[in-house]
Amino acid sequence: MGPQHFIRMAMLGMNQELSTTPWVWTCTQCKRCLYVCPMGIDVSILVGAARGGWPDDKKPQGIVRSCVAQGLNSSTSAMGLTSEDFIEITEDLLSEIKAEDPRFSELKVPIDKKNAHFVVNQNSREPGIEAEEMGPLWKIFDYVGADWSYTSKGWAAENFCMFTGNDAAWKNMVEQRVDAMNELGAKVWINTECGHSLYALWKGIERFGLEANFQPGNLISYYAQWIREGKLPVNSDWNSMALKFTLQDPCQLVRKSSGDPAADDLRFVAEKLVGAENFIDMQPCRSANYCCGGGGGFLQAGMKEKRRAYGRRKFDQIAATRASYVLTPCHNCHSQIEDIGDHFGGSYHVVHFWTLICLSLGILGREERRYLGPELEKIGL
Numbered sequence: 001m002g003p004q005h006f007i008r009m010a011m012l013g014m015n016q017e018l019s020t021t022p023w024v025w026t027c028t029q030c031k032r033c034l035y036v037c038p039m040g041i042d043v044s045i046l047v048g049a050a051r052g053g054w055p056d057d058k059k060p061q062g063i064v065r066s067c068v069a070q071g072l073n074s075s076t077s078a079m080g081l082t083s084e085d086f087i088e089i090t091e092d093l094l095s096e097i098k099a100e101d102p103r104f105s106e107l108k109v110p111i112d113k114k115n116a117h118f119v120v121n122q123n124s125r126e127p128g129i130e131a132e133e134m135g136p137l138w139k140i141f142d143y144v145g146a147d148w149s150y151t152s153k154g155w156a157a158e159n160f161c162m163f164t165g166n167d168a169a170w171k172n173m174v175e176q177r178v179d180a181m182n183e184l185g186a187k188v189w190i191n192t193e194c195g196h197s198l199y200a201l202w203k204g205i206e207r208f209g210l211e212a213n214f215q216p217g218n219l220i221s222y223y224a225q226w227i228r229e230g231k232l233p234v235n236s237d238w239n240s241m242a243l244k245f246t247l248q249d250p251c252q253l254v255r256k257s258s259g260d261p262a263a264d265d266l267r268f269v270a271e272k273l274v275g276a277e278n279f280i281d282m283q284p285c286r287s288a289n290y291c292c293g294g295g296g297g298f299l300q301a302g303m304k305e306k307r308r309a310y311g312r313r314k315f316d317q318i319a320a321t322r323a324s325y326v327l328t329p330c331h332n333c334h335s336q337i338e339d340i341g342d343h344f345g346g347s348y349h350v351v352h353f354w355t356l357i358c359l360s361l362g363i364l365g366r367e368e369r370r371y372l373g374p375e376l377e378k379i380g381l
Contacts, residue, residue, distance in 0.1 A: 083152045151177075170200070185213070218253060220265050247281075248326055266329070269353060273360055
């Protein structure tokens with residue numbers, strides 16, 4: 001099965017077959033087929049409709065459980081973390097950072113601050129299983145003097161309800177977050193580096209006709225802006241070994257949301273961080289880039305063999321660059337690219353942008369280096 005077969009079956013009126021084929025759960029809804037389609041047919045919308053016809057007990061339970069978890073409390077976390085959990089984890093980590101580095105003794109992490117310029121969502125993966133990964137972003141905000149705040153309600157960034165085909169659940173998640181952000185009166189909403197929430201929230205606002213009293217922004221483009229303005233004076237001096245880097249263009253951030261301007265910003269930031277001579281692009285790239293194979297809920301669907309087979313193309317793209325590191329601002333891409341690297345015998349590491357930004361600025365903490373290989377993990381200590 002592929003997009004062309006799916007459309008042909010729709011044209012032949014094979015509705016029963018389309019509403020029962022498990023292929024709809026292996027489609028990552030990345031919209032690359034739309035990008036290259038001369039007829040402009042958006043298969044992902046049809047796939048979403050087909051998914052919605054499945055009873056919940058027949059859908060991949062990993063996706064369903066994540067959606068159910070989001071509805072358990074006002075945090076909207078797919079990992080079931082409460083707002084109280086988030087606040088406690090944030091306060092504990094903030095205390096640790098202040099104790100470790102006196103340069104951040106006055107560091108603040110605002111929650112429910114009224115009329116801040118930025119309101120920020122946080123992916124549950126960080127407070128849930130890798131809280132230390134929140135620290136670099138806070139340091140970057142502090143370094144540039146950003147006026148920002150989290151929300152206590154609707155703070156989580158992910159939305160797996162969108163992938164279940166359940167529009168009512170998707171709308172409910174978006175409404176809760178929009179209401180919380182409207183209440184704070186912020187001017188710009190940004191997600192952490194991941195583009196998934198950017199698409200899930202903003203497309204939900206458009207799809208369901210919701211009133212948002214703020215504008216969307218993506219963090220990568222703000223990195224680029226702050227570097228150009230001199231607020232983030234990063235350089236590649238730390239990369240004295242001339243390690244090679246490539247990057248993954250997340251479908252949700254580039255092709256499905258911000259387009260090639262965001263892809264250009266990704267490359268601008270990457271080249272400033274690692275050196276233009278040390279950056280090697282995958283081919284194809286930007287809006288034409290291939291999905292990693294982890295999107296659309298595929299990473300949570302339990303179809304490990306199919307997901308890895310899908311990801312083989314991405315692994316081959318990475319291998320062709322011979323890069324030691326893959327930069328990606330997407331959490332699903334991060335997990336999928338790590339997994340296919342382990343599975344197919346890759347030798348690369350996968351890192352967030354915030355890690356290299358703080359490494360370049362000399363402010364990366366001891367516990368904030370989990371994704372750095374042995375050649376980089378001691379730099380700046």
